[in-house]
Amino acid sequence: MNLQFLGHNAWLAGTSSLGPSLAVDPLLLDDFGFGPDRPFLVHPPRRIYRSLVERIGAVLLTHEHSDHVDLASLRMLPRETCVFMGPLMPAWIERAVCELGLRVLRLEFNTTVEVCGLFLRLYPCSPQTAFWEQRVSQFLISSTPTFLDSAFSAVDAVVSDQFLAEITAGAIPAPSAVLVSNNSSVRAGKGSALGSDSRAREWRGHKVTGVSILHELLDVFPAAIPGSPAIVLCGGGFCRRGELLQWPFACQWDLAGIATELTVKQVFGPLPGQRLCLEHRGIRLVDDDANEVSVDQPYAHVAGAPGSVSKLEEAALDSATTGLQGSDDSGLIARCERALSELETAILCSGIADYWWLMRARGIHRPFGFVCEFVRRPCRQGTRYALDMEEAKFVRVRSADADLPVCELAAFGIAVEPQSLLDLVNGRRQIWDLVGDELDSWHPDMPLESPVALLYALFGEQVRGDLASALCS
Amino acid sequence: MRGLVLRNVVHQSWLVSVAGQDGGVLVDPLMCGSFGSSGSIRFGEQPELVLPEGTMTGLDAIVVTSPHCDHLDIPSIRRARAASPRCPLLASAMLPSHSRRALAVAAEDAIAVPRTSFAQLGGFKIGFSPAEYSGHPWERGAHHLVVSAEGESVLFVSDGGPPTRDGIQALWEQLGKPRLSAVLLADNSYIRGGRRAGLFKNENGRGAPSMLDCVSGQCEMGLRHLPNEPSLVVLAGSGFAAADHHGIARFDAWNVGALAQLETRWPLRHSAPGDGFAIEAGLASDLGPGVTSSPLALAVPQEDSDVPDGTERRLLDALRVPFLLSGLGRGAVFCNQIGERRFGPVRLAIRLTSAYHATRCFGLDLARAEFVPLPSLPAGCDTEAYPFGLEIPISWLLAILKGELGVWDASISDRTRQWFVGSHSPLSVLAALMSASVSPQGLRGLR
Structure with missing residues (x-):
């Protein structure tokens, strides 16, 4: 079996390097993202040629997120x-795909299908998975019906209990390779998307290091999978449009090189276009011999950037904010207050x-349960609304409390540009389009209960398919 | 030292007094023959609670431990204060603001006891300790109570899980480290006819706990972090019945029989209304019934009314996001299969019954993230077809969302059926959504 890496989490699987193949979560263009702006770029930048597209005989979409479903x-x-x-x-994704003239086939979990000469089996992810990734279909793929020399991908979720149970029961052999999505997505100095903002110093958490990422990817994540499968690092292969800095620890080829020096495990970090050949005698990484994918020089578009990290970070932190004060747009205030009222029940x-x-x-509680600070560049002071937990509603923070550090008002909160929050609530943009740049958040050390997690649960594709669908159309 | 007398008034209402003395501390008074929060739907017959003359005169204090309607009953508080007009009314200062406001209606001079302090009235010291699960939507503001006098002390383990280790230690230090003589343990298991009743009754039988499970679970949870082993543990809190069209069903009837067969290291007793216990020098003895009273009947709605066209859609739209985001919704995503039976994207069925038109069925389709019409299945078949389900009169569901009917009240009726896997039931999702801390506007609509 050949597994050709197309960038980020996209793969092309086939029995030969030239025959019809199964594309998994194909991102075939330079950019992606829901909405007309297509806010993300594939990193490293690469071009996929028509000849490769013509080899796609079928597609597997693992879940609904925009970095896995690209209608374009x-x-x-x-x-x-x-x-x-x-x-x-x-269902809205099924409808959208059908409208493209493609044929949708829903697969049951734990059932094998044959496609493009390969054998494919889907699994539900572990219930330990974060809310927004719970609909991920994990897959096992092989060129044999008994799943010898197979590859397993947990995609963005925790490894399936049912997959592990089948191995334990002897129903399938352990996989030869595990595709591990590295979604550490740690932006310089900002913590991860679910991390806590630097304002909440007490909860900033531990500094993320390359070694800790590697430990997570190589040891913790695949720990439950029997055998000694090769680890194939992927994921994290994107950056925002207009962003100068690449996210650290997302360069899988560098991580794989380091891992090979540090461990005895077999670790691969392919560049787009490279192929993994899974054979009975082992796994090889080979270059794209058909020249169907060309890769630009990694980091070419960020040359010189490392020296400016601290200045950029500083600029981002100083980018707060007049909030709503001084605004002559009373309609904006009313709209923001309505938007906040839509969040009340979900937070409560x-x-x-x-x-x-x-x-x-x-x-040992703080006065409020949640604070939303509306910020506007370039001044510091924002307008604060806080959720009064006993009265179960948002109230405007009294001026006497306005000068307090915002994290002293509530253990959880967001600082966001007013229009950005309105865009989120009205489905014009998604939470991942905002976090880090236009929306900062803070919270105690419980990332799965973070404000970003809550906003994603409330407005994400799983619950508000109507918003995502409208954004795509 | 004269020791203490504990007398169960009814359900979780207790009178703590010093042996041989009048007065005492009345905890969570329930004195009006019924409790429950619903007023808009006609109730069934309710037996009156009969208390002997003079029982409630000269009280030293009335104490409210929890915002729940079976602890905080305004008509009962008014009645108790009428009998003891100068008796102070105490509650934890950590009671939520909506409950404090409700108390203020009954007694403007209600005293809030700070969490780091205690009140001393007559010979009694009265303090509160936080519950471990006081973050849960239903339990927000629930506190445990300690009443101490004559060197003895009684811990009322309220709803909301066990006391916290730090909380109970701090309170005991403040009270001068009295001997813990008795623990009154809220038994909210509500076994009815061998099945659990209320928010966690389950039509498909899965997860129906045995009496042994219930009691040992209560002890396991409620008796952690105690300062010393008590000489008496009383299961309280099932001393009421459901009055519905099938008559009066006592929740504790089955418990009493099962309790006699239990073997446990704890000195367990069950209490019926009127039962008493004497505590002296750390030793407990039964006093037997000393108060004549009927079992308290929970008012259960009896009839439903017609609803306007389009009500179903509005109700289901209101429930869509709360169900999807709840523990039930998250669990349903993983409920692909039970045994050999696979489930489609519809994992939750809702059957809306009515005396005025045919039953209508809807399903929460997880792929569409919305409710869709379902073919009507005969009652009982749907428990096999869908892993989660709720059957309820549509007028009751409407009343619940309008804050006119308590979820718990409706749950007791046989006309409300549900089934589920795991630990999140459809009624528990509704109860969380309509809890006072999430929907205080709903509380205003209740009695």
Whole structure:
């Protein structure tokens, strides 16, 4: 079996380097993202040629996120191309794919299908997976019906319990390779998207290091998988449009090189176009002998950037904010207040509220459960609204509290440009389009209950397919 | 030292007094023959609670431990204060603001006891300690109570899980480290006819706990972090019944029989209304029934009314996001299969019954993230077809979302059926959504 890397989490799987193949989560263009702006660029930049696209005989879409479903890429495929998806893929994606003239086939979990000469089996991810990744279909793929010399991908989720159970029961052999998505997505100095903003110094968490990322990818993540499968690093292969800095620790080829020096494991970090050949005698990484993918020089577009990291970071932190004060747009205030009222019930039912009430019972709570600071560049002071947990509603923070460090008002909060929040609530943009640049957040050390996680749960594709669908159309 | 007398008034309402003395501390008074928060739908017959003359005169204090309707009953508080007009009303200062406001209606001079302090009234010291799960939507503001006098002390383990280790230690230090003589343990297992009742009744039988499971679970949870082993542990909190069209069903009837067969290291007793216990020098003895009272009947809605066209859609739209984001919604994503039975994208079925038109069925389709119409299945078949389900009169569901009917009240009726796997039931999702800390506007619509 050949597994050709197309960038980020996209793969082309086939029995030969030239025959019809199964494309997994194909990103075939330079950019992607829901909405007309297509806000993300594939990194390292690469070009995929028509000859490769013509070899795509079928497609597997693992889940609904914009870095896995790119309708513009799917539009390049011939009509009637078969697109496989799992049982809980949002229905609006099925409709959108059908409207492209492609044929959708829903697959059951734990059932084997034959496609493009390969054998494919989907698994539900572990219930330990974060909310927004719970619909991921993990896959096992092999050129043999008994799944010898197979590759398994957990995609962006925790390894499937059912997959592990099948190995333990002897129903399938352990995989030869595991595709590990490196979604550390750590931006310089900012913590991860789910991390806590530097304003909440007490919860900034541990500094992320390359070694800790490698430990996570090589040891922790695949720990439950029996045998000694080769680790294939992928994921994290994108950056925002207009962004000068590449996210650290997302260069899988460098990480793989370091890992090979540090461990005895077999670790690969392919560049786009490179192929993994899974054979009975082992796994080889070979270059694209058909010249179907060309890669620009990694980092070419960020030359000289490392020296300016600290200045850029500083500029980002200083980019706050007049908020709504002084604004002559009273309509904006009213719209923002309405937007906040839409968040109330979700926050009050969430772990964020549990945390406040628990701290209250212990007498160590902060005045509010959640703060939203509306910020506008370039001044510092924003307008603050806070969720009064006992009254169960957002209130404007009194001027007496306006000068307090915002993290002293509430353990959870966001600082966001007013229009950005309105865009999110109204479905004009997605949370991942905002985090880090236009929306900062802080929270105690419980990332899965972070404000970003909550906003994504509330407005993401799983719950508000209507917003995502409208954004794509 | 004269010792203490504990007398169960009914359900979780207790009178703590010093042996041989009048007065005492009345905890969570329930004195009006019924409790429950719903007022808009006609109730069934309710037996009156009969208390002997003079029982409630000369009280030293009335104490409210929790915002729940079976602890904070305004009509009962008014009645108790009428009998003891100068008796102070105490509650934890950590009671949520909506409950404090409700208390203020009943008694403007209600005293809030700070969490780091205690009140001393007559010979009694009264303090509160936080519950471990006080972050949970239903339990926000619930506190445990300690009443101490004559060198003895009684811990009322309220709803909301066990006391916290730090909380109970700090309170005990403040109270002068009295001997813990008795623990009154809220038994909210509500076994009814061998099945759990209320928010966690389960039509498909999965997860229905045995009495042994319930009691040992209660002890396991509630008796952690105690300063010393008590000589008496009383299961309280099932001393009421459901009055519905099938008559009166006592929740504790089955418990009592099962309790006699239990073997446990704890000195467990069950209490019926009127039962008493004497505590002296750390030793407990039964006093037997000393108060004549009927079991308290929970008012259960009896009838439903017609609803306007389009109500189903509005109700289901309101429930869509809360269900998807809840623990049930998250669990349903992984409920692809039970045994050999695979489930499609519809994992939650809702059957809306009505006396006025045919039953209508809807399903929460996880791929569409919305409710879709379902073919009507005979009652019982749907528990096999869908892993989660709820059957409820549509007028009751409407009343719940309008804050006119408590979820818990509706759950007791046989007309409300549900089934689920795991630990999140459809009714528990509704209860969290309509809890006072999430929907205080709903509380205003309740009695």
